[in-house]
Amino acid sequence: MSKKADGRTARRDRNSEAVLDTVHEMFVEGNFAPAVEEVAVRSGVSLRSVYRYFEDTEDLLRRAIERRVEVVGDLYALESLGEGGREQRIRSLVDQRLQLHAKLAPTIRAAMLRSSDSPLIAEQVRARRRLLADQVAAHFEPELALLDRSRRVELATCIDALCSFESMELMRVRAGLSPSRTRRALEDGVAALLGGVDQK
Numbered sequence: 001m002s003k004k005a006d007g008r009t010a011r012r013d014r015n016s017e018a019v020l021d022t023v024h025e026m027f028v029e030g031n032f033a034p035a036v037e038e039v040a041v042r043s044g045v046s047l048r049s050v051y052r053y054f055e056d057t058e059d060l061l062r063r064a065i066e067r068r069v070e071v072v073g074d075l076y077a078l079e080s081l082g083e084g085g086r087e088q089r090i091r092s093l094v095d096q097r098l099q100l101h102a103k104l105a106p107t108i109r110a111a112m113l114r115s116s117d118s119p120l121i122a123e124q125v126r127a128r129r130r131l132l133a134d135q136v137a138a139h140f141e142p143e144l145a146l147l148d149r150s151r152r153v154e155l156a157t158c159i160d161a162l163c164s165f166e167s168m169e170l171m172r173v174r175a176g177l178s179p180s181r182t183r184r185a186l187e188d189g190v191a192a193l194l195g196g197v198d199q200k
Contacts, residue, residue, distance in 0.1 A: 016053045018043045023064035027106040032113045036060060058118050061110065065121065068107040069128075075099050076128070078135045082142075086194060089139055093163060094186045097132075098179060101168040108165050136160045143197045155193060162189045 022043035026034040036057055040047040054060040069076075078096050082089070100108075115122035137144065137156045144152045161167065163186055171177045171185060 012053065015043075015045045015049055019045050019050055019053065019060070020064045020067045023060065024068050024107065027064070027068075027110045030106075032110040033061075058114075058120070061114055062118060062120050062124070065107055065111050065114075065124065068104065069124075072103045075103055076131060078139060081135065082139050086143070087191075090187050090190045090194075093136070093139055093159075093190065094183055097163040097165075097168065097186070098183060101165060101172065102179075105165075105169075112165075132164075133157075133160045136163075140194065143194050146197055155197070158193055159190055162186065162193070 019039060022039050023034060026039070026042075036050055036054075037047060039060070040050045043050075050060070054063065075096065078092065080088075080092060084092070111121055111125050115125045133156070136159050140156065140159065144156055147155065167186075168182070171182045172179075177185065
């Protein structure tokens, strides 16, 4: 590849990243459906170039969401999955969900809002939900294994729902709870859900 071609590729990559970073900034500001024209102006990339890099608005928003998730994607990994005593596992689950909300809230809000109009974004949302639900089932397998199948599904679903993004939004944003109070509420809630398992 010639130096000229290399230069064009590098410029395209820089411009694409500038555009995607701008979209993320707009997500943070609460604009979850930014106009391509506005993105072009704010990023300093020409409108013509933006349309060269991205097929349409859906492609632009989808890739902005993907890029942000990739940047902090390691937060979706639950360290020491299934390891430790019950209290330790509760803490590690709550830690992960609080971190996801702290680092990805604007992107997740945008993805959820756009999912009704975009099958590709909707699938991204579903995939992340499945990942987190599967983590709960694996993380609390010692307790869940003591239950029959229907009760096991119910309990895992309740734990996942309690620690969901929507719950974080309710506690942190709508109720205005501090991180420490939110942590306490979540840890107490999960502990209460698991509390009677040994007697089942």
